[in-house]
Amino acid sequence: MPDWIAHVLVAWSLCTILGFKFKQFDQYNSAIVVLGALIPDLYKIYILMGIIGIEILNFVTPLHVILGSLLVAGIISLFFTKIKKTFLFLALGISTHYMLDLLLISGGIALLYPFSSLKFQIGIITVYDYNITIISIFIALILYFIYKKVNNTKNF
Amino acid sequence: MKFKRLILGIIFTLLIFLLCYNYAFNYHNALQNEDRTDLTKDNTVITLENYVFMLATVTDEYDDGIIVEVYNNDSVNYYKIKTPSKKDVGYPVVIFGTISSNNEIVANKILIRSTSEMIFIIFRSFIGLILFLLIFLKYWKFDFRKIEFKRRLRKINDFPNHQNKKFWRI
Numbered sequence: 456m457p458d459w460i461a462h463v464l465v466a467w468s469l470c471t472i473l474g475f476k477f478k479q480f481d482q483y484n485s486a487i488v489v490l491g492a493l494i495p496d497l498y499k500i501y502i503l504m505g506i507i508g509i510e511i512l513n514f515v516t517p518l519h520v521i522l523g524s525l526l527v528a529g530i531i532s533l534f535f536t537k538i539k540k541t542f543l544f545l546a547l548g549i550s551t552h553y554m555l556d557l558l559l560i561s562g563g564i565a566l567l568y569p570f571s572s573l574k575f576q577i578g579i580i581t582v583y584d585y586n587i588t589i590i591s592i593f594i595a596l597i598l599y600f601i602y603k604k605v606n607n608t609k610n611f
Numbered sequence: 612m613k614f615k616r617l618i619l620g621i622i623f624t625l626l627i628f629l630l631c632y633n634y635a636f637n638y639h640n641a642l643q644n645e646d647r648t649d650l651t652k653d654n655t656v657i658t659l660e661n662y663v664f665m666l667a668t669v670t671d672e673y674d675d676g677i678i679v680e681v682y683n684n685d686s687v688n689y690y691k692i693k694t695p696s697k698k699d700v701g702y703p704v705v706i707f708g709t710i711s712s713n714n715e716i717v718a719n720k721i722l723i724r725s726t727s728e729m730i731f732i733i734f735r736s737f738i739g740l741i742l743f744l745l746i747f748l749k750y751w752k753f754d755f756r757k758i759e760f761k762r763r764l765r766k767i768n769d770f771p772n773h774q775n776k777k778f779w780r781i
Contacts, residue, residue, distance in 0.1 A: 458736045458739055459736040459743065463739050463746070464742070482750055483750045483751070485746075486747045486749070487751075489747060493740075496736075514635045516631075516634055517627075518627075518631070526630070530624065533620050533623075536759060538616075569634070
C-alpha cells in the first residue's frame with residue numbers, strides 16, 4: 456500500500472511542480488502540504504494502542520474519511536498564524552493521500568462517511584505493493600535536482 | 612484571537628469525538644443485530660456487488676477449497692472458499708473473490724498475510740515519518756510561548772556579488 460514514504464514524496468513532488476508556476480507553493484507551504492498528506496493515517500495509532508492491549512480501531516477509523524481528516528486539519532491549522540491558508544494547504548495534502556489510497560485493493564474507503572456508507576476504490580495495487588514507493592522516490596529525486604538547478608540559476 | 616482559536620479547537624474536537632463515537636456505536640449496533648449467516652451483512656467481509664474482500668485465517672480444507680475463519684469482535688464466522696490453491700491451516704490470508712449464485716465464495720486471488728511483509732510496511736512508514744520530520748522541521752519550529760508554529764529564518768548563501776551573509780525572514 457502507499458506507505459508514508461510515498462505519501463510524503465508525492466505531496467512534496469506535487470508542491471515542487473506547482474512551485475515552478477505558483478510562488479505560494481514555496482518550501483514552507485510545501486511542508487504544510489506534506490503534513491496534510493499524513494493526517495488521514497493518524498487512525499493508525501490503533502496499532503500502537505493495540506500493542507498495549509487497548510482496542511480503538513472502531514473509534515479512530517473515521518479519521519480516515521474526508522470529514523474526519525478535515526476536522527483534524529482544522530485543529531492543526533489553529534497552531535499556525537494564517538489559519539485559513541494553512542487549512543487549505545493541509546486539505547491539499549489530505550487529497551493527495553486519498554488519491555493514492557484509492558489505488559488500493561482493500562475493500563474500499565467510505566470517504567463520505569457519515570453522509571454515505573458507499574466505499575470507493577480503483578483497485579490497482581495491493582496493500583503490500585512497494586512499487587509505488589520506488590516510483591515516488593525516483594520522481595522526487597528528479598524533481599529535487601531540477602529544483603536545485605532552477606534555484607541556482609535564479610540566484611546568479 | 613487566542614480565545615477564538617480555543618473555541619474553534621473545542622468545537623472541532625467535539626465534532627471529531629461525535630464522528631468517532633457515532634461510527635463506533637453504529638458499528639457495534641450493527642454487529643449485534645445482524646444475521647450472521649448472511650455474508651453480505653457481515654461487517655468484517657467487504658462486499659461490492661458480487662465481489663468479496665476479507666481478511667481471514669485458514670482453518671481447514673475441503674474438496675473444492677478451504678475453510679476460513681473471520682473474527683468479528685466477540686464472535687467468529689466460518690466461510691467456505693472455493694479455490695484450487697490450498698493454503699496451510701493457520702495461515703492468515705487476504706481473499707479477493709466473487710459470490711456465486713449459490714452464495715458460495717469463489718476466490719479470484721488469495722494473498723498470504725505474512726508477518727515480515729507487515730513489518731516491512733511499518734519500517735517503510737517509519738522511514739517516511741523521519742523524512743516528513745526532516746522536511747517539516749527544516750522550515751517550521753514550534754514556539755512554546757505562543758503555542759504556534761513559526762517559520763524558521765533562512766540563510767542566503769554567499770554569492771560572488773555579496774560580501775556578507777544575510778539572514779532573511781520570508
